[in-house]
Amino acid sequence: MEEWTVKVNHCAVKKEKPQTDQLEFGRIFTDHMFVMDYSEPLGWHDARIVPYQPLTIDPSAMIFHYGQSVFEGLKAYQTPEGTIQLFRPEKNLQRLNRSNDRLCIPAIDEAFILEALKQLIYLDKEWIPSAEGTSLYIRPFIISTEPYIGVAPSHQYKFVIILSPVGAYYKEGINPVKIAVENHYVRAVKGGTGEAKTGGNYASSLKAQETCSQKGFAQVLWLDGVEKKYIEEVGSMNVFFKINGKVYTPMLNGSILEGVTRNSVIQLLKHWNIPVIEEKLSMEKLYQAYLDGELEEAFGTGTAAVISPIGQLSWEDKDLMINNGTTGELAKSLYTTLTNIQYGKEADPFHWVEKVSEAYAVK
Amino acid sequence: MEEWTVKVNHCAVKKEKPQTDQLEFGRIFTDHMFVMDYSEPLGWHDARIVPYQPLTIDPSAMIFHYGQSVFEGLKAYQTPEGTIQLFRPEKNLQRLNRSNDRLCIPAIDEAFILEALKQLIYLDKEWIPSAEGTSLYIRPFIISTEPYIGVAPSHQYKFVIILSPVGAYYKEGINPVKIAVENHYVRAVKGGTGEAKTGGNYASSLKAQETCSQKGFAQVLWLDGVEKKYIEEVGSMNVFFKINGKVYTPMLNGSILEGVTRNSVIQLLKHWNIPVIEEKLSMEKLYQAYLDGELEEAFGTGTAAVISPIGQLSWEDKDLMINNGTTGELAKSLYTTLTNIQYGKEADPFHWVEKVSEAYAVK
Incomplete structure (x- = not known):
């Protein structure tokens, strides 16, 4: 006012x-x-x-x-x-x-x-x-x-x-992390508070984080609370996968936080003419893409890290090594462009x- | 120590x-x-x-x-x-x-x-x-x-x-309340924090409570977060139903709070030789019992109210009037016995x- x-x-x-x-x-x-x-x-x-x-x-x-x-x-x-x-x-x-x-x-x-x-x-x-x-x-x-x-x-x-x-x-430069798919604990569920930035979502995530840390993982990949099939977030970040030249991210469904970095990454990708698909994305589909040799990159997005590449994903008894455990080219480009805009080192076409x-x- | x-x-x-x-x-x-x-x-x-x-x-x-x-x-x-x-x-x-x-x-x-x-x-x-x-x-x-x-x-x-x-x-004496079955918001889900007494569970319940109050209901009846079929709690209380002489309450499943009053009610009922069944209890089953004229009583249990009778239950487009909207005999007996023990007016067989x-x- x-x-x-x-x-x-x-x-x-x-x-x-x-x-x-x-x-x-x-x-x-x-x-x-x-x-x-x-x-x-x-x-x-x-x-x-x-x-x-x-x-x-x-x-x-x-x-x-x-x-x-x-x-x-x-x-x-x-x-x-x-x-x-x-x-x-x-x-x-x-x-x-x-x-x-x-x-x-x-x-x-x-x-x-x-x-x-x-x-x-x-x-x-x-x-x-x-x-x-x-x-x-x-x-x-x-x-x-x-x-x-x-x-x-x-x-x-x-x-x-x-x-x-x-x-x-x-x-020491942008570095990939090891992530475990969480099969026991749930971060949020449709009808709950998952898309709100409220303390309870973070309190309920601590136990899973503690358990995965003890096993040597940096973060957990959260699945949906209903079927435990669909990918939601990674740690406290949104998550993206590059599969066969296209970029996939879980669609907003009420239990996923609508990240500002997520939104910016989607806009940048579209600007670069890279196809972006927001959909209900299952671990099964991701694993199949991995088996087919089509899973090219995976990364989290958030304010703190901007882009956090995933080098390895552990799901049940399977280990998915992504891009040989190194940071992908797309993750690097997104990180560089976003930080350059943030620090005023590059033009800001989106205002x-x-x-x-x-x-x-x-x- | x-x-x-x-x-x-x-x-x-x-x-x-x-x-x-x-x-x-x-x-x-x-x-x-x-x-x-x-x-x-x-x-x-x-x-x-x-x-x-x-x-x-x-x-x-x-x-x-x-x-x-x-x-x-x-x-x-x-x-x-x-x-x-x-x-x-x-x-x-x-x-x-x-x-x-x-x-x-x-x-x-x-x-x-x-x-x-x-x-x-x-x-x-x-x-x-x-x-x-x-x-x-x-x-x-x-x-x-x-x-x-x-x-x-x-x-x-x-x-x-x-x-x-x-x-x-x-x-003004123990009185029944009108309850609405909550079909949109979810209190807790398996793998979440539902069985813990933590702030986030209560924060996430406020919106549903506010919405049902505006419609003239005292509390919501929470369904499970996965299938939205099974009864979990009522407001911030556990819930019991007397059906054809037997008493049913949702079994503890990780998303239901293990109430001390709930546990005491179960012990009292067993002591009185009234069958108590802890099971996965669906709204469908409850509604069928209602249609069959077998739903005799419904009540919540918690520290604040001890026993809170449910006189009317609204589910989708259906209205279940329970015990003519009055407090049932079993609810009264449980309330009297529990409060008498609490206030030292009756023997305490359970120590x-x-x-x-x-x-x-x-x-």
């Missing part, structure tokens, strides 16, 4: 920033954070940027009991010229509102939040690392805070955005990039 | 206690709470009773993002003689550890926590209401607190117990009740 403004309370002392080699994912946070509250009849109100600080919440608050929460993940990039860029942030905010709807959380004003986010980023812009592959990870999230332990949608919420400088995902200019400097 | 003790920090000023007619569910909390922390390599440590107070948690703590949490719900009752009683608390703590296992949360020491819980209850015993049907609701819960937004099991947790005096569930004696007074 146009009349909204963000109050700003600057931190007294700026924290020391990490060296590039100290950067990992999600452990260090910047000097400020954005906070906004929801209560009735006020609605969303009191939008503010404040020093990064702990949240003080009643132990009866719903978030601690019934998991009513949603989140997003996106990044800010620094170009070689020092410009700050976001990558399709409106897609994340649209998805946040779709998640809100599924979780009975009141919608946020996407345009206002994007403005507020840019102010926050500009204020903490010194935290955006500049080394190859580094970025500023942005984590918006909403938690239910009503101090009431009845099972019902909360009447109070807190919307928070925190920022974390992160290191390069691939420190995906949004600059965070000096106009967002806090007065 | 025997060597463990609970440090106690008394509140400075006791809060005013609510009048009986002000009591509802889960909005008022007592003077103290139990807290214990987990970190590595210490394990669970620093068990303490402290004044009821907000939790101060970093905004990057995992609970706010990935929903890694579990909880329990049980009650303390005051007998007519003023004795304080718990109902099968060891079952709740066993289930808490089963939930912990599913959610990759380190196990708690059940015996120690039961001792600590009794100390907490004895300390706040003046909060246990004595009017008919009132009780002290006990909410143990564990949240993941590591300040890290990577998707992985947390290395830090907080275990908290809060207490809430609650009013009678049935203020379900555990007293909280003066031995637990904080020195």
